[in-house]
Amino acid sequence: MAVAVEADLVQIGGLRGYGGDDQPDPDLLRACVHCGMCLPSCPTYRLTGQEMSSPRGRLWMMKAVGDGRLDLLDPAFDEQMYQCLNCRACEAVCPSGVHYGPLVEAARQQLETHRPRPLPQRVARRVGIAWLFRDARRMRAAVAALRFYQRSGLAAVVRRAGIPRRLGLADLEAMMPPVSRRALVPGEERWVPAHPERSVALFNTCMMGTVFADTNRAAARVLAHNGSAVDVPVGQQCCGALAVHAGMMDEARDLARTNIDAFEASGDDHVVVTAAGCGAALKEYGHLLKDDPAYAGRAERFSARVRDVSEELGAVGGGLVPPTRPVRRRVTYQEPCHLAHAQRITIQPRMLLAAIPGLELVEMRESSLCCGSAGIYNLIRRAMADELGDRKAGNALATGAETVVTANPGCAMQLRTSIRRAGGGADVRHVVDLLDEAYGGEAAGRAGSWACDRARTKSDAVPAAAD
């Protein structure tokens, strides 16, 4: 097997270089002048102080593989390419505008293609990324099972028996927030404002449509309150971010094509996303499919329509409808990497929070440093993720906030776990959860601000959580 995968690798001076498709673009690599400005922004460098774990170090290694000075299959290279959280904080501070994300993803793709992995890892990755996330229905079913587990009393029994601990899943179990009662199924719910000014298409998989379905509904209500008719297009799937981060480019491209197809019916409407990680991935479909003649142009157009929910609300004509119900709470804001760095959205979430009467926003130290979640990083690199999580929890709790606000499901789960571990009592919410509360939640609908149209279609029907 090892021989087979290595066969197509370029050999330079006895060292194995890149081969096949998806090589790190030498032009993009060359843009790095190793000035070092990225170092302090990088979570793994901050924790380790070692330059291998810095963006410029990783770029230099990628360059070295291309130049035949480092073996592609050198364990140090693999280690660094996967130790990276791909939080892209480095991109935001790079004076030379290096596009780090696509480079590390390409390097991972090279490793995925050419490096044999132990069987259990392969199986886990296939099941996790390729099978479970591939199909929204499988995800909903899994989450429904999870909800059943949490609520049936089974969880208590299992926990008492120490099963999660024995399986090494204690943290994973603790990480799971209370699951929303009902999954949000595309095509089944629609929000229509009293006076529609525009329509938008809500992106809804995987975590946001299941575990955090109530947050997605909150987002829809807030959008509707501000004049947008909100549809949840049928046929959409996982954004593919996890596959991209893992270097599984073919899987990622399949998902991208599926989503492009699903959203084309909604014309030029903005595609509104509540998960920063998904938003960042959707905005990069153009790059992902640039070599696919059938989809390159469509992908570009699709990416141009994508808006994070705070970006969308921050740009509504005539300004945000002022929320009137006070939310008397001290909060602090944790910037999701894929919002702050990948999408460069930092002001809008804070503006939305500032608009809420009674709410006090206290900035934490290092609000833009990665919390350690980074997709599924916290599941595969526990020690580093925990250290980042502890640092984040410490900074967040130091503000005295009762609620830590963020805008990405992975961050929300990581924050929740880290805060519990630090012994803190703060809860974790999405920006739109609080905004929805300030608009009156469901009550705003009853007051006639908008109407929710529950036209249950059977086309995409797998039952939501069973109850």
Added chain:
Amino acid sequence: MDQTTLVARLEAVVGPTGVFHRPADLLVYEYDGSVDGAVDTARPAAVVLPTSAEQVAAVVRIANEAELPVVARGAGTGLSGGAVAQRGGIIVSLSRMDRILDVDRDDRTALVEPGVINLELSEHTLPGGHFFAPDPSSQKACTIGGNVAENAGGPHCLKYGVTTNHVLGLEVVLPDGRIVWLGGRAAHTPGYDLTAALVGSEGMLGIVTKALVRLTPAPEATLVLLAAFGDIDGASQAVSSVIAAGVLPAALEMMDALTIQAVEPAYHAGYPLDAGAVLLIELDGATDEVRETGEEVAALCAAAGATAVRAATAKAERDLLWKGRKMALAAMGRLAPNYYLHDTVVPRSKLPITLRRVGEVAREFDIPIANVFHAGDGNLHPLMLFDRRERGAVERVLAASNELLHFCVSPEIGGALSGEHGIGTEKRDHITLVYTADDLAAMAGVKNAFDPRLTFNPEKLFPKGYMCGEVRALRAQALAQKHGIYAF
């Protein structure tokens, strides 16, 4: 000492997670922030990340036993090759020594480890009304230890002075492996001012393991003026008038048309796109004084032909005006894949003629050169844009740079080789343009007093071969003349 023994000995000091020796790991320590081509890369034998002065000292003693060079490294943002291990040996990276140990508001001092990031010290002390004044452009990333080694400057050193003016004392590991304090909290340490010798010594005399630095009280009020001019001469004239009027701004920065056209579309700082040059003038101090001085400076700029003058007092507005300046490098970096940042200083009165020469050199060598620099103290940073993939581009840039260097340090201009980047390896062979063999012999005397075995950061500052005896021309000349008084 073979590699295995060396690694084992080092691991015994800092633990296995503090020593790196695999080729892939060493690869990322073969450069610093300096430009490929101007500074050669070089790979160390091992990289050590100590967490205490005692560990640094122990590593130095092992290096002495193994007869290996020792190179201290901070964030590796330097632009003269100071942190590159030109002759191999052990890199001592101080990134894990990054604690702020003490802030004393009464004495206005901070005691920090060398790996503390410059800006983070100011961010830490600002809520209490103090800041660390040296503010090199890399302040978001560079470390205090590196600032000390390079005697770093920055836009605000016009008023506040450079790093050496803000260092009160240093805990240092000497090349013999001893830990000593130089200077300290109390004034008047007896004997020679070794602190002064250490600051700016480019890691050649000692490794800083703690720095006691001065904190500066934040000013009561700050005003930033943006003045636009039709051309560079007008802006230069305004600089002269401001200085002649007895005003000492906190910062006085100039940007030329090429810079403005790169910066404004990207950052919308409000620089007029049709301007030939803009000045950014920051005034700080007592509220009334700042207001009065601001009016005076605005009038002086108008008299010097400013086409527009804008004032900003609110922090957000000031930050926006500064953003353009601070991100200039970034904006320029996007115009071309590579850039080479020059760093010479000329007397203020020689700015116009020097800038004209920069323009000529740009044309002669066919290299776009943008000027964005510290006009207040004459520190030029011509920014040469190029693409290294183009055949001969690097050579052309280096030749143009050489041309400018010669011009700036010529007797007619009387400038300095480096204002804040240091000599390192980048300009070591140019140092004879400004210093004679005798001048260098005096500096070599200092080196020999601290580091007779030439262990710390070899191949820096002195011309190639000067210290190691491979090329004896300069030294022989000095020795022949001077009866062998300096014994190397």
Added chain:
Amino acid sequence: MPSEAVGRRPEGWGQAGVASANGRPTGAPAIDGLAAGRVLHPGSAAQVADALADAVSQGLAVAPLGGGTALALGNVPDRLDLALSTAALGDVIAYEPGDLVLSVGAGARLADVQALLAEHGQELPFEAPRGDRATIGGLVATAIAGPRRLANGTLRDLLIGIAVAHPSGTVTRAGGMVVKNVTGFDLPRLYHGSLGTLGVIVSANFKVVPAPRHEATVLAVTPDLAAALAAAKSVGGLASRPGALEVMLDGEGWTVAARFFGRPGTVDSAVAAAKGVLGEGTRRLEGAASTAWWRRYVDGQAIEVGPDEVMVRAAVRPRDSGSLAEAILGVIGEHGVTSRAVSVSPGLGTVVARLGFPQAPDGAPALRRVQRALLGVADHVTILAAPPAWKAGLDVWGEPPATLDVMRALKSQFDPERTLNRGRFAGHI
């Protein structure tokens, strides 16, 4: 360059130099009672270097000589054969008001330099005792500074370049005429305060600043030291930071003196704020009166003593100034000496005291005891001046630091035969 004219003379500086350059006194000076056999007045840097090389070859011990205002500073020389005066090196070499830089010969007198700068509305933000006699070279070599050190530092902070003649017979330069320069090691600052033991400073370059438009001083008298220090601390913490802040013992009790510089309006509000802190009974000195008051005060700190007198300087971290001052008063009481003048610089952490020794003429044992006691309460203690016989056997610089070996190595690199100021510097270097 005026030195060229002298240099062209065939015999060079020889005896001609003695013939009173610039009308200075020509008699051979004495340091701690040791008379230099000869004094030379070289007229150029090269002549200084030649004189030094000659001295080395003849095995002579040399003392550089400026205005002679601080000859009492340092240990008693081991030997003294020749004094090298910088009197004929007193010219302004370059002054570009627009560049805010100045280059002067080592023999230039501070007051003359300040007068020149004042013509262009500029100054060195610096003062020293006897500025009418003290030379730039001497001030750099001794690191003497006045109370303005609080806001502006010492000449160390203003030095941008230097030229030095060495016993090797060479003249070397470091730094330059620009305000920012990291070309090579920072030798100018290493020479600052080296007491002429590494070489003879022949010229120095400084950055200068626009002279403040106005100044004023607030004086407040309190009966006890603690109240004075508390008041000083409050003034020091004002947003309008004083340019100098001293607490001194005088006949009436303890005086707090705060000096403010700036535009008239700024000075006015600073003075008002200081008065608010210091309470009633303050005196305000305006403009020239303020300047004159401080000149007198600084001149009072000239490094010279009478036959029964010792001048000491003690330093601690600034926050401990108060306890240092109290401790010094305690030491004075315990050892049967009297305080003739005590000045505390609370922002700098230094106390300078002029002590009367009733034990005179044999004050040596008492001085030894006082030095030991002071070293017990301060980080650094310098006996700035004392009768020479009392200094013998002491290191007036106090405890040498742990880096004395590095300092000795420096000395042997620059002056291997110990030609310059032999024994006078810290650790008897």
